[in-house]
Amino acid sequence: MNATELTPPAPARRSFREQMHLAREDAIVQAVNRLLAEKGFDAMTVDEVAAEVGIAKASLYRHFPSKEDLAAEAMVRALERAQAFLASLNPNATPLDCLKATVRWLLQVQLQGEMPSLPSANSTLRATLMTHHAYMDRLLAVSEQLGGWIQAAQADGSLDASLPPIVVLYTVFARACDPVPGFLRSTGDFSDEQIIELVLQTCFHGLNAH
Amino acid sequence: MNATELTPPAPARRSFREQMHLAREDAIVQAVNRLLAEKGFDAMTVDEVAAEVGIAKASLYRHFPSKEDLAAEAMVRALERAQAFLASLNPNATPLDCLKATVRWLLQVQLQGEMPSLPSANSTLRATLMTHHAYMDRLLAVSEQLGGWIQAAQADGSLDASLPPIVVLYTVFARACDPVPGFLRSTGDFSDEQIIELVLQTCFHGLNAH
DNA sequence: GTCTATAAATAGATAGAC
């Protein structure tokens, strides 16, 4: 959400064809996002994506060169959603509150089945991601925003200052693929709101009595 | 580790053929265990398993009826290792210390690349597991052992008593597939021992200052 | 740009000789 995006250059009206093209790509990425959240990269097939969008597989490959790029684009959108959320936070909130709000948001999106998750093992996928500039840029931006809050929260004494900031950052990120919310939901004993509060509690306060 | 296993019935000497059979099955399960830890169920192929064991794929299918059963057997062995570890703990240790030791052990095994992990999504795999009695029995036994410590630790005031025990149980289990240790290792900034202590810290004390 | 049709490779699983 910067000035450039809010005030596009003069001849901004996109042609009808361009709009259709973007709308279709958006539908594709949404389908990929949902399938990545539901079954993960390895179990997701390109046929499923095409079927869900309602187009032929060959048409899909006109938009994206490979399954890996499809996943990368879904991650870019997810990071953009994250960036939009981070930007929407009250600038006067404490750094700790911003971090808690971020974790709460990650858990919400995950429970809604809209958090794409990629295997950290797959090497060809990692290669695609590492060279995908749009992805790397947004990942860096999100990391730096969170990193700033982490350091500020450690400085103001609200966050454990003995933890290396990178440990805190990864612990926050990991809530996006935490299996605990899903397990708790499958027991049927908790509402989504309760699950989120419980996981938030264990994340920031730990299991110990205090 | 019960008396039945320690004192087998009289004609206990297994035939040479039986021993070879068991040794081969053990080699198979070990290979599956390693591959499940390395790349997960979906990315693991039966061809890879056969190649790693050094036998033909058809021979492998003489031992196990399907890829799902292969994974289930690997999980059984992993649970047996867990049971053996739990049984080895000092009976005089506090419940909280037992839980911490368990988490430490889970992280160690995971960092050694010996913790098989299965997708919670795959439905055919879940069906196989749910009807696999050896698996379900051991899972229940481990859960009950940990559940006992959790309730005791909450009773003696060392564990947060406001958390439902199931939340604590799942939070402990989840350390077996926590991506944070792997991420921290990939930075190259920490030894495995440091990683384990840091994750233990965040697990039991949380991110907050205290 | 979208489609149908099809490659090319790989997956899980089995047949049948030894």
Add this chain to the structure above:
DNA sequence: GTCTATCTATTTATAGAC
């Protein structure tokens, strides 16, 4: 029981007509 060879289905990806 192990092997080679093969089956059948599925997967990623492309060719080529419209």
